[in-house]
Amino acid sequence: MAEDGTGGQPPDPRSICTKKKQDDSMADWRDLQQGMADHGYIAGDDLVMALHIALSLGRPLLLEGAAGVGKTEVARVLAALKGARLIRLQCYEGLDAAQAIYEWNYPRQLLAIRAAAEGGETGAGVEARIFSDDYLLERPLLQAIRQTESPVLLIDEIDRADEEFEAYLLEILSEFQITIPEMGTIGATARPMVILTANGTRDLSDALRRRCIYAHVDYPDRAAELAILQGRCPQIDQHLTRQIVSFVQTLRREDLEKTPGIAETLDFAAALAGLGINDLTHDPVALQAALATLLKTQVDRARITTEVAQRLAGQAA
Amino acid sequence: MSRVTRFAARDPGPSARVAGFIAHLRANGLRLGVGETETALAALTHVNAANPDETRRALKSVCASTADEVTQFDALFDSYWLNAGRVREKFAPSERGGNAHSRNSREASGENAAARGQIHAPDDGAGAAHGEGTGTLIASRTASLMHHDMRKLVSPQDIAAAESIARHLAHSLAYRRSRRRRAARRGDHIHFRRLIRASLSTGGEPLTLPRKKRPDRRMRIIALCDVSGSMTIYARVFLAFLTGLIRADDATDAWLFHTRLVRISDALRDPDPLRALNRLSLLADGFGGGSKIGASLAQFAHGPARHCVTSRSVVVILSDGYDTDPPAALTDALTRLRRRGGRIIWLNPLKGWKDYAPVTAAMAAALPHLDLFAAATTLNDLATLGPQLERLK
Numbered sequence: 001m002a003e004d005g006t007g008g009q010p011p012d013p014r015s016i017c018t019k020k021k022q023d024d025s026m027a028d029w030r031d032l033q034q035g036m037a038d039h040g041y042i043a044g045d046d047l048v049m050a051l052h053i054a055l056s057l058g059r060p061l062l063l064e065g066a067a068g069v070g071k072t073e074v075a076r077v078l079a080a081l082k083g084a085r086l087i088r089l090q091c092y093e094g095l096d097a098a099q100a101i102y103e104w105n106y107p108r109q110l111l112a113i114r115a116a117a118e119g120g121e122t123g124a125g126v127e128a129r130i131f132s133d134d135y136l137l138e139r140p141l142l143q144a145i146r147q148t149e150s151p152v153l154l155i156d157e158i159d160r161a162d163e164e165f166e167a168y169l170l171e172i173l174s175e176f177q178i179t180i181p182e183m184g185t186i187g188a189t190a191r192p193m194v195i196l197t198a199n200g201t202r203d204l205s206d207a208l209r210r211r212c213i214y215a216h217v218d219y220p221d222r223a224a225e226l227a228i229l230q231g232r233c234p235q236i237d238q239h240l241t242r243q244i245v246s247f248v249q250t251l252r253r254e255d256l257e258k259t260p261g262i263a264e265t266l267d268f269a270a271a272l273a274g275l276g277i278n279d280l281t282h283d284p285v286a287l288q289a290a291l292a293t294l295l296k297t298q299v300d301r302a303r304i305t306t307e308v309a310q311r312l313a314g315q316a317a
Numbered sequence: 318m319s320r321v322t323r324f325a326a327r328d329p330g331p332s333a334r335v336a337g338f339i340a341h342l343r344a345n346g347l348r349l350g351v352g353e354t355e356t357a358l359a360a361l362t363h364v365n366a367a368n369p370d371e372t373r374r375a376l377k378s379v380c381a382s383t384a385d386e387v388t389q390f391d392a393l394f395d396s397y398w399l400n401a402g403r404v405r406e407k408f409a410p411s412e413r414g415g416n417a418h419s420r421n422s423r424e425a426s427g428e429n430a431a432a433r434g435q436i437h438a439p440d441d442g443a444g445a446a447h448g449e450g451t452g453t454l455i456a457s458r459t460a461s462l463m464h465h466d467m468r469k470l471v472s473p474q475d476i477a478a479a480e481s482i483a484r485h486l487a488h489s490l491a492y493r494r495s496r497r498r499r500a501a502r503r504g505d506h507i508h509f510r511r512l513i514r515a516s517l518s519t520g521g522e523p524l525t526l527p528r529k530k531r532p533d534r535r536m537r538i539i540a541l542c543d544v545s546g547s548m549t550i551y552a553r554v555f556l557a558f559l560t561g562l563i564r565a566d567d568a569t570d571a572w573l574f575h576t577r578l579v580r581i582s583d584a585l586r587d588p589d590p591l592r593a594l595n596r597l598s599l600l601a602d603g604f605g606g607g608s609k610i611g612a613s614l615a616q617f618a619h620g621p622a623r624h625c626v627t628s629r630s631v632v633v634i635l636s637d638g639y640d641t642d643p644p645a646a647l648t649d650a651l652t653r654l655r656r657r658g659g660r661i662i663w664l665n666p667l668k669g670w671k672d673y674a675p676v677t678a679a680m681a682a683a684l685p686h687l688d689l690f691a692a693a694t695t696l697n698d699l700a701t702l703g704p705q706l707e708r709l710k
Contacts, residue, residue: 029364029371046387049364049371050378056363057356064384106517113520200624206348209382213360216387255619299656 028052032081041070041077042220042227050215051078060173060194062158062209065217068261071197074217075154078193085151087192089140091161097168101178102142105135131182142178144192153192159202166208173211220262222249228262233269243280244269246316251294254304254312260294267293280313287313332358339380341397347386353379369399482700483561487538487569490631490706495534504530536631538562538569539659541617543636545575545608551666551694555635556597558699560585562633570625574613580621610636610679611646618653628658635664635693638680647679651686662689662706669694 029052036043043051047063051074054061063071079086089100109130116126129135138146144153158166172178176188196212198204220228225245233241248265260268271290272280280287284306291309295301304312339354357379364371373394381387500508511527540562542555559571563585573579587593614634626632632654640647654661663683667673669692675684684690689705692698 045370046374046377049374053360053363053375053378057359059356062382104518110517110520206382210350210352212382213378214382214387215378216381216384257623 028056035081036077037227037231039077039080040231041073042224042231043074044218044220044224047074047215047217050213054213055193057213058191060196060212062196062198062204062212062214063217064198064200064214066219066259066261067199068263069217069219070262071199071217072154072156075152075195075197078195079152082150082152082193084149084193085147086154087140087144087147087151088154088156090156091158091165093160093162095161095165097165099139100141100165101139101168101172102180103137103139104131104182105137109135136180136183141172142186144194145172145176145178145186145188147192148189150190151192153194155194155196157198158196158208159198159200159204163205166205170207170211173208219252219259222246225249225262225265229265229269232266233273236269236273237278240272240278240280241269243313243316244272247280247312248294250312250315251304254308256295256300256303257297258295258300260296264294264296280316281310284310335361338376338397342380342393345389345393347380347389347393348382349380372398479557479699480561480564483558484565486699486702486706487562487565489703490536490538494531497531498529499532501528501530501532504528506530534629535566535568536629536660537625537627538566538631538633539622539625540569540571540633540635541578541614542571542573543575543608543610543634544573545610545639547608547637547639548666551635551637555693558635560593570621572617572621574608574610574617576609576613578613578616578621608636608640609642610638610640611642611644611650614650614654615646618650622654622657626654626657626659630657630659631662632659633662633664635666637665637667638663638675638677638683640677640679642679644678644682648682648686651683655686660688661686662691663687664691664693664699664702666692666694668692669698 029048032052032055033043033045033048036048051061053059063074065071075088076086078084112130112135113126116122116129136142140153144151155169158169173194176191177185179185196208222245225248226241229236229241229245236244244265248260248268252259268290271293272286275283275286275290277283277286277290287309288306291301291304295304335357336354339349339357343349357376360375360379361372364375366372373391376394377387377390381390498504498506498508500511506529508527508529512523512525515525515527516523540559542559544552544555548555559581563569563571563582569582570580571582571585573581581597584593584596587596622632651661665675665680668675668690675681675690691702691705693702
């Protein structure tokens with residue numbers, strides 16, 4: 001490369017990458033994008049690059065974005081793509097270690113102790129037995145760590161969990177190991193591919209953000225949404241697909257309390273297909289009925305009256 | 318397409334450039350450490366680093382960690398790697414201007430340097446005379462381009478007085494307890510459900526006594542302060558009051574509005590009071606100009622309020638109600654805010670006057686939507702608000 005060109009590209013540290021290697025890495029993330037597309041997920045460049053880097057560096061990926069833009073779906077598609085198991089942990093307020101990591105099966109342990117006492121068995125033997133794998137209830141995080149092949153671990157809506165739980169998670173995400181006092185430390189045999197999702201219920205801590213590769217998932221643009229819809233609902237004809245996408249895109253620009261995501265678009269398309277509509281402008285009543293899949297609050301419903309819906313549909317046509 | 322930055326021949330190499338880039342981001346308010354430099358370098362080995370687009374995406378995924386930073390990143394990337402300039406220019410300030418989230422002292426010195434308030438420093442409030450319509454109680458349509466120096470407006474004594482009053486008010490407003498009990502390390506009641514569950518592991522013997530208590534359900538205060546021309550004379554008091562409110566509680570949010578809306582919580586929370594005022598004078602650009610109460614409140618109700626106003630918030634509006642907009646926008650905004658479940662308090666400096674009646678179109682339109690309409694002419698008025706606020710809870 002010419003002297004004036006080198007500076008602009010922050011290049012590979014102290015090594016001149018061969019042409020071959022460049023092609024490989026180039027191929028890598030485009031391949032990933034193509035692979036995801038084959039599994040029905042049309043992802044933007046930013047998202048794919050973040051995913052590619054998270055996978056190459058073995059770091060967790062934090063996905064943020066409005067509800068219904070397909071954050072959770074990334075994990076599902078990744079699992080399908082890699083042929084890996086998907087382990088999902090749904091976070092909620094009050095989630096604690098016993099539900100997320102592991103718990104001893106107390107009733108079984110008690111039964112075992114009773115049985116042992118009747119059988120005359122005592123001491124260390126019983127103790128060793130009741131604190132063994134058989135009596136351990138694995139919760140998603142421990143499960144993910146103990147897989148022999150790398151699973152995809154989806155920690156969904158992490159911002160709903162309490163801050164204390166976030167702190168627990170930090171150790172697991174950086175070391176990929178879990179300490180059980182009675183059994184010792186369990187390290188990951190195969191590093192799970194971790195995906196966290198959040199949609200802004202509360203701010204995440206800097207410590208967590210720092211450990212993750214970050215991608216912000218936005219509402220898809222017209223072209224992307226068209227591709228998604230065509231991929232997911234191939235039975236709907238081209239004309240209607242284009243109308244639906246334009247309609248939803250204009251609807252997103254309206255002043256709504258809850259902007260419809262891509263999931264809603266798919267529902268909307270399915271609803272229209274179910275109602276046997278071929279053109280949005282033809283049947284105002286049916287369109288208004290199908291809007292139930294897009295507008296999820298009373299205020300939004302009231303705002304998009306039949307006239308407004310018709311106007312939007314007219315623009316879309 | 319812009320050209321790639323030309324680095325000097327003595328430049329120590331790619332790692333140093335990436336480190337320089339991270340420093341550049343840090344200087345612009347992104348919170349990054351040495352670990353990120355390492356990750357960034359590692360990430361670049363996994364992409365085609367000769368392609369600016371890929372590099373940009375790779376570095377973005379590593380360095381940006383909030384939605385805001387993602388939008389900010391492109392400009393920062395361009396200014397460092399693609400500015401077609403020399404090395405010196407790589408520290409060009411970001412397009413976004415003053416960063417509201419940084420606690421970085423380096424960045425503040427940059428702001429100091431850019432603070433035009435120094436040049437146009439008004440002579441003790443007399444500068445207001447230049448502003449159109451200021452000093453009279455007529456809402457004007459023009460946004461003043463003058464840059465009032467806030468240091469002249471808020472003296473340390475005022476801050477101290479207002480802070481204690483505001484802190485007191487904030488406490489009387491914010492403190493509210495739940496009726497339910499939740500598990501807590503220390504509490505007044507025994508948590509029986511947990512007790513039974515925990516006793517299983519000890520063969521039915523309750524060895525640990527988990528407890529529960531009533532958690533605090535704090536009310537969150539969101540203050541919106543009008544700093545339009547007609548309010549200039551009260552700005553001193555109100556800004557001090559806001560400072561006090563903000564410092565009393567971490568969750569409190571403060572906004573200024575004149576013809577548009579600016580968030581000032583971060584600026585007011587700056588640990589260095591002088592720098593806080595500098596930042597404030599940058600933010601209050603246009604201070605003393607026209608007032609668009611309806612439009613500003615609508616902007617608030619449609620935007621930030623969706624995240625920060627809940628049934629546990631109190632929206633405090635400090636304004637005289639002289640609006641250049643038709644009252645419909647104001648009514649709509651207040652209805653929206655109400656529907657979110659919060660309480661709305663309007664503190665009007667004119668109400669302290671003798672024979673004041675809320676006859677301006679905006680004020681008359683707002684009245685039915687308010688939980689409390691009170692006077693706020695001096696700090697003293699604010700101090701006596703306590704009991705009225707107490708009743709609101």
